[in-house]
Amino acid sequence: xxxxxxxxxxxxxxxxxxxxxxxxxxxxxxxxxxxxxxxxxxxxxxxxxxxxxxxxxxxxxxxxxxxxxxxxxxxxxxxxxxxxxxxxxxxxxxxxxxxxxxxxxxxxxxxxxxxxxxxxxxxxxxxxxxxxxxxxxxxxxxxxxxxxxxxxxxxxxxxxxxxxxxxxxxxxxxxxxxxxxxxxxxxxxxxxxxxxxxxxxxxxxxxxxxxxxxxxxxxxxxxxxxxxxxxxxxxxxxxxxxxxxxxxxxxxxxxxxxxxxxxxxxxxxxxxxxxxxxxxxxxxxxxxxxxxxxxxxxxxxxxxxxxxxxxxxxxxxxxxxxxxxxx
Amino acid sequence: xxxxxxxxxxxxxxxxxxxxxxxxxxxxxxxxxxxxxxxxxxxxxxxxxxxxxxxxxxxxxxxxxxxxxxxxxxxxxxxxxxxxxxxxxxxxxxxxxxxxxxxxxxxxxxxxxxxxxxxxxxxxxxxxxxxxxxxxxxxxxxxxxxxxxxxxxxxxxxxxxxxxxxxxxxxxxxxxxxxxxxxxxxxxxxxxxxxxxxxxxxxxxxxxxxxxxxxx
Numbered sequence: 001x002x003x004x005x006x007x008x009x010x011x012x013x014x015x016x017x018x019x020x021x022x023x024x025x026x027x028x029x030x031x032x033x034x035x036x037x038x039x040x041x042x043x044x045x046x047x048x049x050x051x052x053x054x055x056x057x058x059x060x061x062x063x064x065x066x067x068x069x070x071x072x073x074x075x076x077x078x079x080x081x082x083x084x085x086x087x088x089x090x091x092x093x094x095x096x097x098x099x100x101x102x103x104x105x106x107x108x109x110x111x112x113x114x115x116x117x118x119x120x121x122x123x124x125x126x127x128x129x130x131x132x133x134x135x136x137x138x139x140x141x142x143x144x145x146x147x148x149x150x151x152x153x154x155x156x157x158x159x160x161x162x163x164x165x166x167x168x169x170x171x172x173x174x175x176x177x178x179x180x181x182x183x184x185x186x187x188x189x190x191x192x193x194x195x196x197x198x199x200x201x202x203x204x205x206x207x208x209x210x211x212x213x214x215x216x217x218x219x220x221x222x223x224x225x226x227x228x229x230x231x232x233x234x235x236x237x238x239x240x241x242x243x244x245x246x247x248x249x250x251x252x253x254x255x256x257x258x259x260x261x262x263x264x265x266x267x268x269x270x271x272x273x274x275x276x277x278x279x280x281x282x283x284x285x286x287x288x289x290x291x292x293x294x295x296x297x298x299x300x301x302x303x304x305x306x307x308x309x310x311x312x313x314x315x316x317x318x319x320x321x322x323x324x325x326x327x
Numbered sequence: 328x329x330x331x332x333x334x335x336x337x338x339x340x341x342x343x344x345x346x347x348x349x350x351x352x353x354x355x356x357x358x359x360x361x362x363x364x365x366x367x368x369x370x371x372x373x374x375x376x377x378x379x380x381x382x383x384x385x386x387x388x389x390x391x392x393x394x395x396x397x398x399x400x401x402x403x404x405x406x407x408x409x410x411x412x413x414x415x416x417x418x419x420x421x422x423x424x425x426x427x428x429x430x431x432x433x434x435x436x437x438x439x440x441x442x443x444x445x446x447x448x449x450x451x452x453x454x455x456x457x458x459x460x461x462x463x464x465x466x467x468x469x470x471x472x473x474x475x476x477x478x479x480x481x482x483x484x485x486x487x488x489x490x491x492x493x494x495x496x497x498x499x500x501x502x503x504x505x506x507x508x509x510x511x512x513x514x515x516x517x518x519x520x521x522x523x524x525x526x527x528x529x530x531x532x533x534x535x536x537x538x539x540x541x542x543x
Binding site for chain 2: 200203207210
């Protein structure tokens with residue numbers, strides 16, 4: 001039941017370590033396993049990107065705040081990076097982190113206004129807040145081309161080291177590896193935060209806020225900090241998405257999809273676990289794309305709703321949380 | 328020091344004012360010559376005032392040890408990582424309140440009496456100079472009250488000043504040097520316990536002697 005700080009318990013479980021290493025090896029060798037099948041790799045590239053979104057969402061989720069508005073950070077990140085590279089000709093290596101900073105700026109505004117709210121009130125406020133950047137993007141035709149969206153965004157960048165270089169935009173396999181590395185680095189960072197004393201403070205705030213402030217935790221500072229980190233990485237993921245898909249429009253990147261999906265993965269996987277949200281993304285999204293999408297092209301996303309309801313009813317700690325308790 | 332008074336006298340409200348949960352509509356709160364009236368709860372804790380709650384408020388999904396660690400780590404500042412000596416310190420406090428055998432149990436699964444002890448250990452972990460105890464012994468059996476008295480005496484030996492709310496007087500009479508009686512938010516008596524308990528206003532507030540007074 002007690003999750004991150006009980007380090008010995010996590011390391012003590014052999015099955016857990018073996019499972020983690022096996023999963024990692026599978027992801028690394030996936031392109032070979034699937035014989036470089038573009039479609040399968042594309043699905044898994046998106047699954048990894050969604051995993052990064054779920055991990056970023058949970059940086060805030062761990063403090064007990066449920067956000068229904070992460071599409072705001074995602075969309076701002078996507079548009080910032082796309083516009084900076086299209087209009088200013090900057091390299092995506094530069095525009096992607098800058099996009100993260102734009103999203104953090106928006107996070108600061110949302111945080112200062114909404115973080116005084118708790119629970120459902122906070123969730124609803126974030127849901128409403130998505131509309132502000134969406135409407136601005138939709139109507140600022142001169143800058144954003146409005147509802148036409150942006151086309152011809154440069155692909156993922158090239159990494160050069162002397163004569164040696166990899167063009168991450170050149171093939172799906174290369175893109176897959178870049179997104180994999182990004183998600184893995186983010187996982188490491190989330191692990192570090194959750195297991196540090198900052199993670200302890202965020203959990204304490206989630207568990208019992210009044211007691212947390214009474215033992216010296218500056219509640220609002222920690223809540224804001226977790227929102228800013230969450231916004232930054234959601235913005236970076238949004239920027240990666242823009243360069244991966246190379247086409248964005250307001251209705252897409254500010255859509256409910258990108259608000260709901262990270263929340264669904266985090267809750268199904270386990271809000272109180274480090275790995276759960278990422279595992280949920282890597283399992284549910286491929287299941288959705290390979291099995292449900294061909295069966296039900298129009299309503300395949302009912303999978304997410306169904307899984308969410310089942311999780312909340314029968315496994316409130318998520319399936320990863322359940323597995324961890326059982327072992 | 329014991330803080331006594333009937334239901335609704337304002338004992339817990341006074342605690343909430345001191346700890347910065349509520350802001351007073353008038354007046355100032357001084358602690359060691361510092362005006363803490365406008366301080367936030369976490370800042371007041373860091374100055375050295377800590378409290379327990381009338382109905383204890385553990386962090387239910389965290390282990391008992393982690394509960395105390397939170398107090399130890401944030402009570403006086405911040406460090407990014409928990410050092411081994413922090414855990415040792417927390418374990419020692421669990422030993423003092425007598426629940427060290429439950430260190431790895433989620434705090435939500437402790438009994439009511441254990442949760443109160445945990446509340447106390449967590450408050451002590453912030454290394455307070457002044458500790459406010461809100462109804463530590465309410466609902467306790469006589470045996471548990473006796474244990475609580477021993478525990479409070481042990482805390483006093485550590486050099487912590489105590490302000491204890493006690494509704495039923497079963498504890499404060501035995502451990503207090505001074506008593507302060509409240510009724511309707513106002514101080515009605517202060518002094519050594521036996522004096523306060525003989526004070527006419529206090530008797531009136533507790534037992535409602537007004538009618539009899541009028542007949543005198």
